[in-house]
Amino acid sequence: MAGNTSTPGATVAGRIMAILGAFDDHHPRLPLSDIARRADLPLPTAHRLVGELVRHGALARTDDDYVIGRRLWELGLLAPIASTLRETAAPFLHDIHAATRATVHLAVRDGHQVLYLERMAGRDSVPVVSSVGSVLPLHATGVGKVLLAHAPDDVRRGVLSSLPRVTPYTITQPGRLNEQLKQIRRVGYATTVEEMSLGACSVATPVHRHGQVVAAIGVVVPTLRRDRGGVTAALHVAAQGISRQLGALPPA
Amino acid sequence: MAGNTSTPGATVAGRIMAILGAFDDHHPRLPLSDIARRADLPLPTAHRLVGELVRHGALARTDDDYVIGRRLWELGLLAPIASTLRETAAPFLHDIHAATRATVHLAVRDGHQVLYLERMAGRDSVPVVSSVGSVLPLHATGVGKVLLAHAPDDVRRGVLSSLPRVTPYTITQPGRLNEQLKQIRRVGYATTVEEMSLGACSVATPVHRHGQVVAAIGVVVPTLRRDRGGVTAALHVAAQGISRQLGALPPA
DNA sequence: CGGATGCTTCCGCTCAGTGGAAGAATCGGC
């Protein structure tokens, strides 16, 4: 930046990212004044930078508002967090979905939370709260428990020190969850029973790469009382297939 | 930008977008010197801006290279080009894929080309050249023909004035293709027979929103000689479902 | 029509940004 600023030290890059950061799930479309307010920038500054971002395709103009532009979508597709795992896993996930008609997830651990990389659902699948790019608690989701079971000790300790209740069935006692995590490591899969969302149960298994658990895949079903073995087997087969292909890729 | 520049008039925003533009499908990971070269920036400038982009999560550092960061992936998910159509269509597309096991596409017209918004393939689906975010010729793909059939006259004229051959079966005569487009508008679906890719045929139908064709969905199959009616019916049902839900959304 | 709201433009000022040069770090061949 150059002179006459109200925020000395702020950079253009920082301002640009603040403008882009004004957009989120709840605010996918924004008028200029809202962008300026949410990015904490004076209106003419926001106006100038937004105009430039539009010219570069990073933002787009609609009738009344601004939205994230196609260029960012294209660039985002290149992010390894999205591309490698998702591309490798997608065909397997599609197969699981085709076989079970259930919602299928691919997720990674993001600090103390689950980050969903992919989600596939048909119209008759159980409604779930996850969406691609969203995060949920590790301890209350199937994929989250898998990732927690295989997380470093300090991460596990941090998560176990605070287990917020989501539904009346959410596990909030550290000892009880820790026993489950041991079981998960032993039997190779995790389950939840309405711990994240009423009416939704899940089964999940780990995905390995070069001997490390790098992701988890899971399905959401209305109940675990039927066909649990079939779902679990399908997940294992898919996880093994994904793991095999990931292992064949050069180290990251 | 400020003094001492080798490119007077260049802005920081433009340089940032040039840096991000250094990445593409063929170069998803790049060392600093390659980024600088591809973005046409001096090394120290690139180094400084890349460092800042990494701090903001727009780029990420791997062992040896830089990659697009998670923040851009998250932002890209918010782009309407990706979110509204894809989210509405995804469950229907999953259903088609589950029923047919074929590769399923969602695409829009992008000027004189097809832009693929979504693609679902199982491991036993016919190999296709498309990928999410990629563009292909309108005249040689099923979804492309649908979009071309419903495109404005000037667009159609522009496309028909140059029909590059992709395979020996690609239609390169404007008159012949135009007859097909009329047929497509009449019967409500399009087909291709190895016009884009040998061994791959496709069926596609339009998706409407508020009376306008805004997208196309299609499947890729090894041959049209079997079950063409079943695939076409499934596509129509899905397209109607998607169109109905799109029509229920507020005007964009 | 008039007030409220949202936006667009202006331009003197200035500090964030610049990049050649130098130095450091890493790599690979011998």
Next chain:
DNA sequence: GCCGATTCTTCCACTGAGCGGAAGCATCCG
């Protein structure tokens, strides 16, 4: 291990891109 090549990191005098309050314009709505 040495040395040359390659890649990267740092420095800082210089300067022009960026700034934003104020003014003006556009639109909306009662």
